[in-house]
Amino acid sequence: MTKNTDTRQLILDTAATMFHNQSYNTVGVAAICKQANVSKGSFFHFFKSKQDLALEVLEHFQILISKQLINKAFLSSISPMQRFDIFINELFNFQQLQTQTHGHMPGCPFGNMAMEQSTQDEVLREKSAACLDQLASHFQTALSDAINTGALSSLDIEASADAMLSYIEGVQLLAKARNSPELILKLGPAMKLIRIENTE
Amino acid sequence: MTKNTDTRQLILDTAATMFHNQSYNTVGVAAICKQANVSKGSFFHFFKSKQDLALEVLEHFQILISKQLINKAFLSSISPMQRFDIFINELFNFQQLQTQTHGHMPGCPFGNMAMEQSTQDEVLREKSAACLDQLASHFQTALSDAINTGALSSLDIEASADAMLSYIEGVQLLAKARNSPELILKLGPAMKLIRIENTE
Secondary structure, three states, X not given: OOHHHHHHHHHHHHHHHHHHHOOOOOOOHHHHXXXXXXXXHHHHHHOOOHHHHHHHHHHHHHHHHHHHHHHHHOOOOOOHHHHHHHHHHHHHHHHHHHHHHHOOOOOOHHHHHHHHHXXXXXXXXXXXXXXXXXXXXXXXXXXXXXXXXXXXXXXXXXXHHHHHHHHHHHHHHXXXXXXXXXXXXXXXXXXXXXXXXXXX | OOHHHHHHHHHHHHHHHHHHHOOOOOOOHHHHHHHHOOOHHHHHHHOXXXXXXXXXXXXXXXXXXXXXHHHHHOOOOOOHHHHHHHHHHHHHHHHHHHXXXXXXXXXXXXXXXXXXXXXXXXXXXXXXXXXHHHHHHHHHHHHHHHHHOOOOOOXXXXXXXXXXXXXXXXXXXXXXXXXXXHHHHHHHHHHHHOOOOOOO
């Protein structure tokens, strides 16, 4: 790894932690540079703007969430509806560890960005929406597998996955408002009850 | 109404609109004063701080949402489970009007504040959580009435109301990320499917 790659990665990791545990709006470029101990010149050598950095931070979280949550839960070797239970447990572990480390439950990095920036920054709104869509795609596959194995009867797969995603984002919102990751364990498993019927 | 009351209310209304359609973090005291055409001296005569103003803005939204949503849906004269359908329709009307007026779906003012400030400001986190709790209290009453009339069998009323609140907050989050209030109409009615059973 070259020194350039190290510095770039350091800025990215620092910003990811700061955005997640504070907020995108609160954390400025100067604060990121100070925390990472790099100059502003160095920052703007690697990133055109704070928005440019934020797009990469969201991709960083896509990779992290794939590794720590999706790749443990959404496996074809696991029975379709059981995948949601494993996902809820892993999500709780992730948010509880963050809460223990930082003192506050940070919530979903995609949901946070969507709520903060959707009214103000079309690029970040679209990127957040795309990250949320990617989560829903795993729910779609599980629902489709559940129908194929007879565990579920026919339903609107796309809308039902959106509804399950909405629920789990909302559970994280309420858990963040109460600073109580335990709410994920209590309410989360009910995501399996939500379905939107085919309208045709 | 005295001139003082007018000025105070003008600052409050201006901040409510700006916080809701942009964000709490983005909008500074200077911008509020400029938009309301009042001096900073006048602002700090009425409000100790931006946080102090934000607490009153959240109360302003509690009153607004009571008038425009709760008082139309959560009436004892309406059958308990139907109240949720009326609530969803009114919520859609409210968010659609905001989207048409401002170009972006703003989402729930309590959910927005909770997501933005919960990691950083304990006072605003607790106030947001209290506003969300108040919403859930109407869901609790409807669930309790539904059990009493035999429309629902026994369940954990408090947890089920929290789960329904989570869902509807998450639906607004996803609708905001996609800038599509129609999602509230499509996904919202499924809130009636969510329940958390008694564990005893």
